[in-house]
Amino acid sequence: MNVLNKIKNLLLFNILYKILDPIYVFLDKRHIRRSKNMQMIPNALLRRGGAYSYAEWSYIIGVIHTVIENNLNNKTNLQILDVGCGAGLVLNAVNQFIGKSGGYTGIDVMKSEIDFCKKYYPKKFKFIHIETKNNYYSPKQEKNIAWKFFDNSFDIITALSVWTHLNETDARFYINEVSRVLKTNGKAFITFFSLDDDYENFLKKNLTLKSNFHNQTRLQYVYNKKAYDSDNWFCTSWAKVPERAIAVNYNALKEMFDKSNLKITKHYKGTWKEVPGVFFQDIFVLQKI
Numbered sequence: 079m080n081v082l083n084k085i086k087n088l089l090l091f092n093i094l095y096k097i098l099d100p101i102y103v104f105l106d107k108r109h110i111r112r113s114k115n116m117q118m119i120p121n122a123l124l125r126r127g128g129a130y131s132y133a134e135w136s137y138i139i140g141v142i143h144t145v146i147e148n149n150l151n152n153k154t155n156l157q158i159l160d161v162g163c164g165a166g167l168v169l170n171a172v173n174q175f176i177g178k179s180g181g182y183t184g185i186d187v188m189k190s191e192i193d194f195c196k197k198y199y200p201k202k203f204k205f206i207h208i209e210t211k212n213n214y215y216s217p218k219q220e221k222n223i224a225w226k227f228f229d230n231s232f233d234i235i236t237a238l239s240v241w242t243h244l245n246e247t248d249a250r251f252y253i254n255e256v257s258r259v260l261k262t263n264g265k266a267f268i269t270f271f272s273l274d275d276d277y278e279n280f281l282k283k284n285l286t287l288k289s290n291f292h293n294q295t296r297l298q299y300v301y302n303k304k305a306y307d308s309d310n311w312f313c314t315s316w317a318k319v320p321e322r323a324i325a326v327n328y329n330a331l332k333e334m335f336d337k338s339n340l341k342i343t344k345h346y347k348g349t350w351k352e353v354p355g356v357f358f359q360d361i362f363v364l365q366k367i
């Protein structure tokens with residue numbers, strides 16, 4: 079990219095966007111009529127995490143709300159744990175399941191995200207910083223720290239784009255934690271890059287092309303490097319640390335869930351491997367048995 083293009087991109091897509099977005103979001107929220115889910119979306123100066131655009135936050139909120147609703151049988155007043163809450167995207171999607179007697183707790187290894195959420199969202203929502211190390215997000219913290227929650231204390235657990243940043247040891251450790259703190263029959267909604275038959279078919283396509291489903295090239299999602307010494311957890315060759323983007327063989331995922339008493343009740347295929355799906359990553363709905 080030449081210098082002129084770089085300057086144009088910086089001015090248009092960064093500076094101008096950040097100036098116009100807060101005005102647009104302020105005005106747009108006054109035109110939202112039939113959904114309360116978008117009320118708390120922060121403006122562009124504050125949005126971060128896996129998605130950045132206001133439209134994309136709204137879209138993902140709708141998708142996650144729908145997926146949860148479809149798997150809940152009309153339950154409400156839920157105690158919800160959101161692992162890797164980031165800037166609170168999922169909170170916007172689950173808000174309506176909390177009801178009068180439920181609650182929401184967001185946890186994250188990044189103190190900056192937790193500090194932001196504590197300041198930005200109403201005080202009835204809890205946010206807790208977890209001192210755990212993640213080589214990409216929190217490299218200076220300690221290894222695998224158990225959550226300070228009682229056993230069987232949450233009705234649902236969400237983790238959007240979090241296990242896609244965990245190496246095998248961490249993934250297994252925290253899946254056990256999910257099972258420990260989830261109530262019996264409670265459900266976890268966790269996203270992964272699952273390496274399955276659809277992925278094998280994806281590898282046979284022309285990978286140099288841009289995706290039909292997202293705005294990146296297909297090559298970006300080829301998991302061809304071992305994540306550390308694991309036989310089943312893989313990362314992309316462009317990742318400077320494996321935790322930047324991690325995918326797992328389907329059979330290893332299944333074995334990990336089985337060991338933790340979590341049964342797959344639904345698998346929504348992710349569009350990242352060029353199949354039509356509801357969300358970019360694979361969403362697994364897991365029930366504690």
Ligand SMILES: C[S@@+](CC[C@H](N)C(=O)[O-])C[C@H]1O[C@@H](n2cnc3c(N)ncnc32)[C@H](O)[C@@H]1O
Nearest residue numbers: 127128162163164167186187188212215238239
């Ligand atoms: C791609 S972001 C997604 C954030 C948010 N869920 C969203 O969808 O906008 C991944 C988040 O997971 C957090 N994270 C990584 N490892 C974690 C761990 N072991 N426990 C809790 N959070 C973790 C990161 O700090 C980061 O905020």
